Amino acid sequence: MSTDRSTNTSKSALLSLDGWAVVVALALALVVKLDWLKNVPW
Amino acid sequence: MASSTSLSHVESDRRALHALNILPGVLLLAGIGYAAKVLERTVNTYAKAHHWVFPNIEYVLWAILIGLVISNTLSIPKIFQSGIATYEFWLKLGIVLLGARFVLADVLKLGGISLALVVIEITLSLALMTFLGKIFKLKPKLISLLAIGSSICGVSAIIAAKGAIDADDEDSSFAIAAILALGALALFTFPAIAHGLHMNDTSYGLWAGLGVDNTAEATAAGALYSDAAGKVAVLAKTARNAMIGFVVLAYAIYWAGKGQAEVVTNKAAFLWKKFPKFILGFLFVSLLVGFHTFSKAQVGSLGNLSKWAFLLTFAGVGLRTNFREMSKQGLRPFIVGALGEILIACLTLGLVIGANRIWGL
Numbered sequence: 001m002s003t004d005r006s007t008n009t010s011k012s013a014l015l016s017l018d019g020w021a022v023v024v025a026l027a028l029a030l031v032v033k034l035d036w037l038k039n040v041p042w
Numbered sequence: 043m044a045s046s047t048s049l050s051h052v053e054s055d056r057r058a059l060h061a062l063n064i065l066p067g068v069l070l071l072a073g074i075g076y077a078a079k080v081l082e083r084t085v086n087t088y089a090k091a092h093h094w095v096f097p098n099i100e101y102v103l104w105a106i107l108i109g110l111v112i113s114n115t116l117s118i119p120k121i122f123q124s125g126i127a128t129y130e131f132w133l134k135l136g137i138v139l140l141g142a143r144f145v146l147a148d149v150l151k152l153g154g155i156s157l158a159l160v161v162i163e164i165t166l167s168l169a170l171m172t173f174l175g176k177i178f179k180l181k182p183k184l185i186s187l188l189a190i191g192s193s194i195c196g197v198s199a200i201i202a203a204k205g206a207i208d209a210d211d212e213d214s215s216f217a218i219a220a221i222l223a224l225g226a227l228a229l230f231t232f233p234a235i236a237h238g239l240h241m242n243d244t245s246y247g248l249w250a251g252l253g254v255d256n257t258a259e260a261t262a263a264g265a266l267y268s269d270a271a272g273k274v275a276v277l278a279k280t281a282r283n284a285m286i287g288f289v290v291l292a293y294a295i296y297w298a299g300k301g302q303a304e305v306v307t308n309k310a311a312f313l314w315k316k317f318p319k320f321i322l323g324f325l326f327v328s329l330l331v332g333f334h335t336f337s338k339a340q341v342g343s344l345g346n347l348s349k350w351a352f353l354l355t356f357a358g359v360g361l362r363t364n365f366r367e368m369s370k371q372g373l374r375p376f377i378v379g380a381l382g383e384i385l386i387a388c389l390t391l392g393l394v395i396g397a398n399r400i401w402g403l
Contacts, residue, residue: 021134022323
């Protein structure tokens with residue numbers, strides 16, 4: 001039930017969530033590959 | 043011209059407003075996530091310093107607990123709501139980046155015997171959890187989450203499956219809580235049983251890697267026995283983790299097909315529409331790592347970025363979970379989880395002992 005609510009909310013907030021997630025992840029991967037972001041701590 | 047310019051201004055203003063709207067909620071997610079990390083470290087350090095026998099509670103559980111406490115005791119102001127809803131974005135971002143931590147080639151390191159055991163374990167676990175879930179009449183998607191969580195790699199698999207099969211927040215929260223609670227118990231029971239059975243390092247390491255669900259607990263359970271057992275446990279666990287893409291993919295297809303009750307004119311197009319695209323991103327990143335596109339340090343950075351994204355997700359899962367909704371489910375999911383885990387631990391122990399007798403591990 002709440003998933004429906006959250007999905008609706010997030011769909012209205014962020015269109016094509018999957019696509020954005022992949023794009024942002026690949027952009028981050030590129031940034032890491034180019035060594036613009038090094039040794040990310042945890 | 044003038045009207046189009048003003049329209050684009052309105053659009054950019056709307057986007058800026060939206061970015062501002064989500065900021066408080068995102069900061070809340072980040073704050074809870076960071077507090078969870080600090081708590082994990084502080085509590086563990088304090089317990090060690092005072093020689094307490096205290097289970098290693100991971101940041102994951104802390105983040106969910108803090109979120110749960112806030113959402114069930116306070117009324118969350120509206121200003122945070124849209125930001126909290128972005129946790130699904132962090133979830134999917136984390137999964138895509140998680141591809142860096144699941145290299146298919148790692149499976150080969152284990153060799154034939156270990157890999158065969160992993161495949162048997164996953165098949166048995168999925169079948170057993172599904173059977174138990176049906177006996178206890180759990181909701182089908184909760185059964186899927188428990189089955190995936192207990193057969194592959196605990197929290198990561200549940201989180202990956204949650205997005206793929208569009209499961210309820212309460213279901214995933216329940217499944218994660220059950221897997222983590224049972225994982226903490228395994229830290230104490232697995233080494234004790236193994237000592238009682240005088241298992242060798244390789245056999246025990248395999249058992250810990252096959253039987254304990256969460257990677258951190260599996261690694262710790264192995265290392266608690268011996269350093270060599272810890273290494274084998276990590277290898278066996280990696281083999282299980284490598285299967286996450288395939289099993290979640292299968293479940294995603296299964297649920298996508300199940301959701302189409304009406305006539306399907308173009309099944310491929312429907313599946314493509316329903317198919318969670320972030321899984322392709324996950325596989326793509328995994329493939330890039332497999333082709334050595336990144337250095338070891340860069341893979342580590344991608345893995346850590348994934349963990350940060352998940353940190354916000356875990357906080358969101360807690361914040362979106364309501365005990366009133368959960369109480370409607372009762373204790374059955376936890377009982378199913380516990381029963382299943384005990385049976386899976388026995389089955390995997392039998393598998394490892396059998397393999398040891400046949401091949402001399």
